[in-house]
Amino acid sequence: MTRYKTLAHTMAKEIRSGNIPVGARMPSLRHVIAQHGVSQSTASHAYYLLEEWGLVRAQERSGYYVTQGAGIAVDVKRKVRPDFESGKFDISNLVFSVFDAAKHPGIVPLGSAFPSPHLFPLRRLAKSLAQSAKLISPWSTVVDLPPGNEQLRRQIALRYMGIGISQPMEEIVVTNGALEALNLCLMAVTRPGDVVAVEAPGFYAALQAIERLDLRAVEIPVDPVTGLDLDALARALDTHPIKACWFMTNFQNPTGVTLSTEKKKALVELLARNEVPLIEDDVYGELHYQADYPLPARAFDRHGLVMHCSSFSKTLAPGYRIGWAAAGRYTQEVQRLKLMTTLSASIPAQVGIADYLQHGGYDRHLRKVRSALSTQRDLIRIAIRRWLPQAVVRSYPDGGYFIWLEFPDEIDAMALHRLAIAKGISITPGAIFSASRAFRNCIRLNYGHPWSTRIETAIRELGELVPAASRSAASTWSDNASPDIDSN
């Protein structure tokens, strides 16, 4: 091995171990030359190599900085807590500003987390709710404590059976939406200080939960075309005491990518070998445009290590707040945590949805929604190509309702977000999808709303705003500046 390669490997090891944290400035060339007794050319070449590996980025006239990359342990608390304690928990502030924006029906909800409520059979569901509420046994209060209403759990188990998964209903814990299911599962398998593997980019709620529970995150890269980087995960499992993984295997939020069946099998095997539980967030699975539900990792689990979490919030009734965890060997612990924190999910909502699943025509409704979303995906892609030519769209989601856009590096998605809100348009800036604040030039758009000229116009206006969101255009964003040169 040449000298510069040896040096690069040495420094890569330092980075991967977490000794040099994400975002930190690497030693200067002068320092490396002195410390390692190498020539300027060797030091420079070593840095070029680290850049090529995606571990550092050069910043003009400033040096090299550690990028958000594979297998680096991120202390979310250390990264995020200082802001939090001063009342400015950045990721949450962003999430809340996005939510607040989406709260006004007047805003074009490209940044919303939910599809259009008009896609949902709310009247039919209200009928189910009304009928079953009258028949609620007075005793259901005590009987339907965790794991939840039996009819509902039976209907959920039947849906698993429908896609070829044998899921004992005894292991299904009904929760207040998938968000609670995911949080309870995470609490069930971790203690403060533990390390958890998450996706980058990935669902911000995982980062918030990790922060809240005093855990640490290792970010595993997600490619918008191929999905989770399993090699990076394997390396992370070797180098970190990972206690749990929190991944989205179907129509991932925010990229829309789905792991292939082969990769899901490999993932399950890898985690089984390491005895690490997987918290599988599969809330978009039912919104597949192809004929079949892409089997989740849960389907290949023979050890009870996969906690499969989902809900009816994206497919039927966001406001009912009914989700579940099929928690495998962790079922009892999840039940107990539920009992200690929120006791049980709302019983009328549980029996209402159970009745609807049995009599309401859920599959017919789903077919309609899938077809609508698939059309809307095609329309938004055309609109993006036309009005946002600056954006690279590598994702081609086959389900769900999110699309992921990458702008050139000099575009600050946070700035674009602020400019858009001022124009009555919400988008989701990429920065909220990682603990290390990567993806600053990316945005997530929601196409879960019926296509309209209003949306088309909003995308055109977004395109017009892009130049103003360039880092060079506005000094006001300079405090958020990230490296200008990206070797990825």
Next chain:
Amino acid sequence: MTRYKTLAHTMAKEIRSGNIPVGARMPSLRHVIAQHGVSQSTASHAYYLLEEWGLVRAQERSGYYVTQGAGIAVDVKRKVRPDFESGKFDISNLVFSVFDAAKHPGIVPLGSAFPSPHLFPLRRLAKSLAQSAKLISPWSTVVDLPPGNEQLRRQIALRYMGIGISQPMEEIVVTNGALEALNLCLMAVTRPGDVVAVEAPGFYAALQAIERLDLRAVEIPVDPVTGLDLDALARALDTHPIKACWFMTNFQNPTGVTLSTEKKKALVELLARNEVPLIEDDVYGELHYQADYPLPARAFDRHGLVMHCSSFSKTLAPGYRIGWAAAGRYTQEVQRLKLMTTLSASIPAQVGIADYLQHGGYDRHLRKVRSALSTQRDLIRIAIRRWLPQAVVRSYPDGGYFIWLEFPDEIDAMALHRLAIAKGISITPGAIFSASRAFRNCIRLNYGHPWSTRIETAIRELGELVPAASRSAASTWSDNASPDIDSN
């Protein structure tokens, strides 16, 4: 001061500082004599004094042990976690065994946490739910995120106004029952390692939350007649860095005692002086038998330090899981934690209850329930006097549906609980109401169920089981044995 008094004060200080933990054996007389250079008589007298102060208990032929007493910091984690990690989290196991027992409608639910569901206007409420569910705006999903449905929060604010409290509806956060409200409030004002003041005996969920969040508890004694010991609280505030208090000021669980208005005012002032927030659990307040709602501490708060938590679970609809926190200056933090963990409470349940509050005749219903509970309290007191003459009942609850019984020290309430379950009767053993496992000779009975010969018979059978629950009767309980001599 005489020598033995000086010695007693020295040892009391050691105990109160937490240096000698609750349950620990005190130094032997011989050791004290040698260490302090005092006579046997001085050492004995000092111990008598400590006993009189309630700080130690003598155990025959074994020595003196630190009792659960005023102002001693209890590391719940250290006390409870070892069992938890081996899968036997004692307090939770007990709670779950009680809940599981209550799950079977066949069991006489003297150990239940809820009043009889037959007391609730479930049909009328279902009508409200059915009507309002049909009218739910599709957009309510996004609009009704925390703080919650506006109609419901307005109705709750109106009820505060009805008892003379001006409660801005902007500070009301709707939650999944009071349990979530309490948990969110606790999370909002603490960080791992913080010390929280709780009641002893007190609601076990507080202990579970403290354990779960890696906090520590200081137990403040509650007298069944006069309520919380404010002097003990003042001392605890002086000696411990208390970050929050979690108290129940009306019809306290489990004793049924209500703090007088004067004591509530003094409590609020004491905490304001110390800048310590109060999490006020007031879920039984509406179930007062006297003419007026006993004003909660919240009524006297001028600094936004009181987080007043309540719900409709004990008064209207346990299964709907609708509660709230009026969180004062902590409102935003509570809202954010809600958004991060369970997003929002079920919307049909929120609008259903809002409609019922407006049109359903809630006050008429409450008057009926209060009158029923008041009668049932009188009947259970008569039955206890008749069938459980061994029990001392110092509590005379003026609201709620719990009564607190003290048996002689040699009675093991845990044993009684197990014996009763075998006979189809649930009770709540006192041990679950404190972190230091005091109150082993106490039980809580629920009289929230319409009086019947079945209940009368159950209490008679309980009385017959008491002798078998004596520590001397069964060696199987000996591992749970606590001191035989109680100086309190």
